[in-house]
Amino acid sequence: MKRQIIDKIEQYDTIIIHRHVRPDPDAYGSQIGLKKLLEINYPNKSIFAVGMHDHTLDFLASPDEIEDEVFQNALVIVTDTANTDRIDDSRYSKGAFLIKIDHHPNDDAYGDLLWVDTNASSCSEMIYELFMEGSEYKNWQLSDAAARLLFAGIVGDTGRFLYPSASVKTFEIAGQLIRNNFDRNEVFNGLYEKDPNLLQLQGYMYQNFDMDDNGAAYIKLSKEILQKFQVTPSDTSLLVGSLSNIKGVKAWVILVEETDQIRVRLRSKGPIINELAKRYHGGGHPLASGATAFSWEEADRVIEDLKEICRNYK
Structure with a gap:
């Protein structure tokens, strides 16, 4: 399945990534983390992350604003979203091909290609797995910006690794991510400091x-x-x-x-x-x-x- 997703990514010049409404760190981590991952490996592609911005996630990133015509002949990927009612930005259906990547129960099996893993601690964990497949299959690289976002998404959805969803694999992936150069304290402060x-x-x-x-x-x-x-x-x-x-x-x-x-x-x-x-x-x-x-x-x-x-x- 992961290689099928990578093949589709390689086929399209424009890629638009969505996530769920009312975003949390894993929504941004998986969505914009995927964007950063693809940007470093496909610098000639146009890659966007869309949806309403939540100011509580300013420390992580901000989504893009694009016109309707950008969706024409685009690959659309939706991360961390169980059903179509919760997809932020209804234009997700206007692309040429739709991929769902999610770790929630697959009650709404939307999309032309689906990768759902309910055993994953977070969708950000799944995006790291996609990177690992891509590194073997297409020599993908992982940027510090992508690693930072994926780490934040994993931390957010596991409650700082306290939830039962944090598996041995989750800790192993987190250990790999922190090999990249980003400020973990800045991530934790952004996630947990309160006004x-x-x-x-x-x-x-x-x-x-x-x-x-x-x-x-x-x-x-x-x-x-x-x-x-x-x-x-x-x-x-x-x-x-x-x-x-x-x-x-x-x-x-x-x-x-x-x-x-x-x-x-x-x-x-x-x-x-x-x-x-x-x-x-x-x-x-x-x-x-x-x-x-x-x-x-x-x-x-x-x-x-x-x-x-x-x-x-x-």
């Missing part, structure tokens, strides 16, 4: 979360609370792991009110939660998922469903 107002919101979360006897924890962050702490909904992505440190917690949900919907951030230490996310317009990994509620009443149903999952978890 004072965000830390104050985190303090509010610790003081106001609820948890039932079965280890289901939750917190509601209304627009009024976000305004009080001068935090945007996207900023709260940096706090998604906050409730993981609570003794006895099995799974948790952070509910963040936006203009016209409530963002549902689900995480777990054991109970499977991605099926719950699918019921509420979302999806993701078994232990890390996202969804959407369109009222606080619907958000309350998410909480009750999470409580039931934790209650039945053995």
